[in-house]
Amino acid sequence: MIDIHHHLLFGLDDGSPDLETSVAMAKMAADDGITHITCTPHSNHRYQFDPAVNAERLAELQSRLDGRLTLGLGCDFHLSYDNIEDALHNPTKYTLNQKQYLLVEFADLMIPQSMTDTFYEMKIAGMQPIITHPERNLTIQRHPHRMLDWLREGCLVQVTASSLTGRFGRTAQSMAFSYFDKNWVHFIATDAHNLNSRPPIMNEAYKVIENKYGKETAERVCVTNPGAAFHGTAFPPQPEMLGLHDEAEPRPRKGILSRLFSSN
Numbered sequence: 001m002i003d004i005h006h007h008l009l010f011g012l013d014d015g016s017p018d019l020e021t022s023v024a025m026a027k028m029a030a031d032d033g034i035t036h037i038t039c040t041p042h043s044n045h046r047y048q049f050d051p052a053v054n055a056e057r058l059a060e061l062q063s064r065l066d067g068r069l070t071l072g073l074g075c076d077f078h079l080s081y082d083n084i085e086d087a088l089h090n091p092t093k094y095t096l097n098q099k100q101y102l103l104v105e106f107a108d109l110m111i112p113q114s115m116t117d118t119f120y121e122m123k124i125a126g127m128q129p130i131i132t133h134p135e136r137n138l139t140i141q142r143h144p145h146r147m148l149d150w151l152r153e154g155c156l157v158q159v160t161a162s163s164l165t166g167r168f169g170r171t172a173q174s175m176a177f178s179y180f181d182k183n184w185v186h187f188i189a190t191d192a193h194n195l196n197s198r199p200p201i202m203n204e205a206y207k208v209i210e211n212k213y214g215k216e217t218a219e220r221v222c223v224t225n226p227g228a229a230f231h232g233t234a235f236p237p238q239p240e241m242l243g244l245h246d247e248a249e250p251r252p253r254k255g256i257l258s259r260l261f262s263s264n
Contacts, residue, residue: 001202002036002226003029004096005076005103005132005158005189008200009057012041013076015193023064025192029200030068034190036230037071037200038096040103044078051093072097072230076132077104084118091125099232102127103158108138116149123154130156130229133191135163135175144175151184152244156225156235158187161205162198180213182242187229188221 006029007015008022016022029037039058043049054073062071074096077083083094092098102122106115119129134140134147134157151157162168163176179185188209192200202222210218220236228235 001032001034001206001222002230003034003190003192003200003202004038004074004101004130004187004226004229005040005160005191006037006200007041007076007191007193007198008037008039008071009041009054009061012054012057013047015041019060019064021195022061024195025200026061026065026069026071028195029190029192029202030065032201032203033206034200034202035070036227037069038074038230039071040074040076040096042076042078043083043094044080049075049094074101074103077102079104079106079115079118084122087127088121088125091127095127096229097232099229100126100128101156101229101232102129103132104129104155105132106134106137106139111137111139111146116153119150119153119155128154128156128235130158130187132158132189133160133163135159135172135179136168141171141175147184148244148246151241156186157184158189159185159221160191161188161202162190164188164205164208177212180209180217183239184241185221186225186238189226 007013008025010016010019010022016025041049041054058071058073075094077094087094095102122129131150140146157179159176159179163172166173188202188205190200190202192198206218206222224236
């Protein structure tokens with residue numbers, strides 16, 4: 001299995017606090033059947049994202065793992081104005097392994113109406129947005145229809161493995177399954193932060209998906225699609241997403257980054 005969202009690098013954010021914890025997390029992931037991990041520290045108002053420091057930490061960690069895992073670099077990219085403006089000028093700074101796929105994270109309490117336009121601008125700049133854990137986002141839980149425009153825009157979706165096993169509550173679990181029912185899920189990832197409350201475990205979710213939707217689906221969202229994102233290759237053909245035309249078509253595009261926070 002390939003994990004594209006993982007806070008494995010030590011001392012950078014609210015993930016691993018030190019090298020020994022990172023080594024233990026990596027070994028737990030390997031024991032669970034994970035072969036590749038993209039290390040994705042936060043970039044937000046609280047945590048500074050420094051590619052040079054990230055690369056140094058990754059090299060130090062990789063040297064301790066005896067080849068058990070293949071590590072890569074990415075970012076848990078917060079959709080703030082400053083971040084977006086920087087990414088549009090530096091398209092590979094935050095992407096997975098400096099290719100085209102970008103993990104994007106919404107704030108819990110407010111998602112601007114102009115976000116669809118922002119995703120369009122990102123795609124024009126060569127980035128492929130992957131919406132992380134929408135099933136856990138409070139705004140999307142209250143307004144699930146917001147997903148429609150973003151999916152129509154071509155965004156991909158990553159669901160947290162532990163959401164499927166109930167760790168994040170019934171609402172997140174129910175939404176995760178509803179996304180699977182409509183073929184809206186493209187990736188499963190751990191979003192691991194530690195060894196206990198947010199562990200680097202995917203196999204339990206893999207089994208849940210396999211039992212409910214079949215082995216082909218489990219392989220697609222845990223191996224094949226994450227492999228494309230990790231290596232930066234063309235995205236494989238996917239099952240048709242259902243329900244995208246149940247509501248009105250997307251509103252006319254504004255395409256102006258400066259209007260990002262013009263309305264709620």
